[in-house]
Amino acid sequence: MWVMELAVVLAAIVLGTRLGGVAIGYTGGLGVLVLTLVFGLKPGHIPMDVILIIMSVIAAIAAMQVAGGLDFMVHIAERILRRNPRHVTLLAPMVTYIMTLLAGTGHTAFSTLPVIAEVAKEQGIRPSRPLSIAVVASQIAITASPISAAVVFMSGALEPLGVGYLTLLAICIPTTFVACMLTALLCNHLGVELAQDPVYQDRLAKGLVTLRGETRMQILPGAKKSVAIFLAAIVAVVLYATLISDKVGLIQNPVLPRNEAIMVFMLSAATLICLLCRIDTGKITSTATFKSGMSACICILGVAWLGDTFISAHIEDIKAVSGTILQQSPWLLAVVFFFASMLLYSQAATAKALVPSALLLGVSPVTAIASFAAVSALFVLPTYPTLLAAVEMDDTGSTRIGRWVFNHPFMIPGVVAISLSVALGFLVGNWVL
Template identity: 60%
Template sequence: MDILLILQIIVLLGAIFLGVRLGGIGIGFAGGLGVVVLTLILGMKVGNIPWDVILIIMSVIAAISAMQLAGGLDYLVQVAEKILRSNPKYINYLAPTVTYVLTLLAGTGHTAFSMIPVIVEVAKEQNIKPSAPLSIAVVSSQIAITASPVSAAVVYMTGVLEPLGWSYPLLLGIWIPTTFVGCMLTAFIISKITDLDLSKDEVYQERLKNGLIKASTGAIHTEVKPGAKLSVLIFLLGVLCVVFYATTISDVVRKPMLDYVNMLIAEGSSLSALAEFVKSYIDPVRLPRDGAIMSFMLSIAALIVIFCKINTAKIFEQSVFKSGMVACVCVLGVAWLGDTFVAGYKGQIQDIAGDLATKLPFLVAVAFFFASMLLYSQAATAKAIVPTIVAALSISATSDGSVAANSYILVASFAAVSALFVLPTYPTLLGAVQMDDTGSTRIGKYVFNHAFLIPGTLAIALSVALGFLVAPLF
């Protein structure tokens, strides 16, 4: 290892450490500083900026922010609260289920913010340490990104895997059940190994003695805005349209459909005019999947603005919009920094990774895990690491359209890009710590000994293990 490589590693880790110390959007700032030092001082070639990832995040956040302004997010929180309060004893299972589903539909884990106060309240009422349901819920909201049909990470991975024989609906059919079951198994294990009795927690008793615990306020009864339900309906229909369109342009659906419409046209069928119309949209594909998600999400926002009659000037004031834009800056800085370093040593990484991953496939998941804890984004991690893994394993598309050899490793390992909880700096993680007035959800003095590490690692390990059981079957 030469001195230049040592200096480059120091800059990479130093920028990440500085970002952790600055917190929030500062992580993105520090990433940009690292790029400057690596390129202008240490002579590395600048890496690629993940524009597609950033733009998808921005468009999804814009749609959710419009829905939030219309009152739709508050309405969803009320529905979720009713679910939690209907069976409060099962909060360790219901809390992660709710945050998982919200993220699955929205494509961003920031929707979990609105559920954190509710989870704390219900847990306190049941004398359950909020740290248990909160930690699993936050982790579930992160892992669900790897199963959401509208997340930037899934869009990127499907783009990589479809030429290798994996269809969009098949991938969702693998990632959704494996990640959800992984989260539920984690909830079961954490419930069994954790002392859930809140009254026995010393920190809680101390805070209770000092009057720092808020009294339970019961169910939230905020008035639903006139356009709230309509905004939710528009958003959900939009998500369904995204899934439908993305499925129709998937080769597994598009090619048989194209063969059928060509047959109708050749036969001069009464449906030939309709067949010509359909063919014009799918051959060639007019709008690629990432462009479709961006345009559909912006269209959803436009429809919510029009039909729910909201003031666009107030959209940027919404909490989801602010947290989403912070995420974009963080992805820009940190992912750019990571790609600059990885691209500089792509050949060496491929040589090492190819040999190890062939012998021990699960090491791909380990690489995803550690990369994501530094790159701060599921999509950015996938974009930085996957091309190297594909090259290292010599994965290439087959001539007959069948699934490429070893490509199942990428499918099975994908959930491991969700290790954003390892460093206790992610917004939803910090939000859970700050909003839990019992003090049971805390960060230890050694930084890594926090409430989310064990549940998160366990959930990813189980999701990946299930992936390795299911993916090879196809």
């Protein structure tokens, strides 16, 4: 029966992929309906804390966008990229990684992708090179962001084992960042040169390729202030999480747990932005960030619920099969995370579904932390919003999805970056712990 149940899971994901956008969340719900009413499985857990954290962070970012904060950040990113255009393949992932690290969501990369594509075209560089690693970096950075739902859950799971919040960040931030930068060096050699690409030459001949040049955006009066408020909220989250941690222990039995603290700080930051920057709150729900963030919540609701329903129903079998294997080859946990995140479509949902079981099987904290970056394999199925945006924004045709779906330019950078992150995670983790 499990084969038929797995077929339902895969069919729901494929259908959602074909419909596109938020529909993958809809079809996830349809899959849960079939698994429960037809196969009699118990509904899995809905990752409500993950969804609520994403909603809170997106609400703050959307307020910052109305105040002009995102435009200001993109303006800074564009200046960095245009000052060093020949190094766009190295600078692009650096920019998207840092923006995701600070914001806790990879959707901030949307604003920088057009700039990356334009700068690459102006220099005659194949846009797929910087775009692919930029998207991958924005996904992997989730596993290093102090305010991402994935990191918060991972920290909570590891604290009983003596690994604190700051220790987790101290391992994940340098290892994932270095891995992305090393992968960027590889990306400089992927694919034929732009001038030799027949697809590009054909589109160029048809007049389908344009150069827009440097954008002249107007920075609103409250832009810098909104960014400062948002960054202050991130610092507050890190400080508060440190103060309530078991290792520091300055606040015993905190009234406000860490997950709720993130939501409160983010919503408070949004309130301050509304008050101090005097923004039109009616525009918040119409921003691109708000729409994409809430769409992501629907996708996570459906797909993560579907995946957890299937995994929870067979968790004992999974434990029986994987327990011995993981004890003999701990690195295989990264492989499990990799393929599970393809189905669950969320770093946080994947961590929530598998990390507790892995720790119960006796997996060491070092193995869990080193493998953590592998929950970022959202690039395998070419349906993630930032991935699709990169494809749409590259009018040269170099960033294209192949006929066989999986042969797209994000696959090699993604696999290499995750592999390097895991390898560096074991190295640094054994040194730190």
